[in-house]
Amino acid sequence: MITADFSNKVVFITGAASGIGAAQAKQFLIANAFVFTFDIQPLDHLDLPTEFSERIASFTGDIKNKAHIQAAIDHCHQTFGTIDILLNTAGILDDYLALAETDEVLWERVLNTNLKGMFLVTKLLLAELLGNKGAVINMASIAGLVAGGGGIAYTTSKHAIIGFTKQLALDYAEQGLHVNALAPGAINTPMNQADFAGDGAMAKWVASETPVKRWATPSEVAQATLFLASDESRYMQGIVLPIDGGWLLK
Numbered sequence: 001m002i003t004a005d006f007s008n009k010v011v012f013i014t015g016a017a018s019g020i021g022a023a024q025a026k027q028f029l030i031a032n033a034f035v036f037t038f039d040i041q042p043l044d045h046l047d048l049p050t051e052f053s054e055r056i057a058s059f060t061g062d063i064k065n066k067a068h069i070q071a072a073i074d075h076c077h078q079t080f081g082t083i084d085i086l087l088n089t090a091g092i093l094d095d096y097l098a099l100a101e102t103d104e105v106l107w108e109r110v111l112n113t114n115l116k117g118m119f120l121v122t123k124l125l126l127a128e129l130l131g132n133k134g135a136v137i138n139m140a141s142i143a144g145l146v147a148g149g150g151g152i153a154y155t156t157s158k159h160a161i162i163g164f165t166k167q168l169a170l171d172y173a174e175q176g177l178h179v180n181a182l183a184p185g186a187i188n189t190p191m192n193q194a195d196f197a198g199d200g201a202m203a204k205w206v207a208s209e210t211p212v213k214r215w216a217t218p219s220e221v222a223q224a225t226l227f228l229a230s231d232e233s234r235y236m237q238g239i240v241l242p243i244d245g246g247w248l249l250k
Helices: 019-030 050-055 066-079 104-131 152-175 190-196 201-209 218-229
Strands: 010-014 034-039 056-060 085-088 135-139 178-184 240-243
Touching: 010 019, 010 066, 010 104, 019 034, 019 085, 019 218, 034 066, 050 056, 056 066, 066 104, 085 104, 085 218, 104 135, 104 152, 135 152, 135 218, 152 178, 152 240, 178 218, 190 201, 218 240
Parallel strands: 010 034, 010 085, 034 056, 085 135, 135 178, 178 240
Antiparallel strands: none
């Protein structure tokens, strides 16, 4: 387990009501950080020990809505102060649809949620993060490195997130901004529960195609997040860290 101490650090997490984002919130709380979460779902069902209650706050809003994002940032400032670490985790899938089955509504919803939302949050926080030499960790995917991890909209959005990460790091590394991305593979989260439906044939196939022969847990991604957000990884800039059980080895 990563033992980095994030005492007095404020972490702003998008998409934290479930899955990877929820696991990230828990791990940063364990590491003594103050955690602020932003999600379209309320945080009510996030099961946390009572001792964390004074170090976590939330705002319910739409990542596609700039006014909602600004309101969340303002609430975070009022509650905890300056933001040190931004985790751009919010994202949605597209049901693995090819171009012929992807209409304009789905395309815009996926790109606006996964990519435009990341752009808006990061831009609104850029001056603040530059001022305190903060960290940004973007949620990419193995679908940002190869095809097949999603449909045309999802795969496009995740490839774009990798480009966004690399250019952001190149532009601002000299000013002390610490920017990297995670590229998860098969992670057992609520977003992927369709793969487990029925007899779980799809989930079993994915596990069989993964060299380690299993799905990962959200906490495994959260542990990698702690490392990328820590001072120990400061020399890593613009990297895309796969957490894929060896999927990309094939």
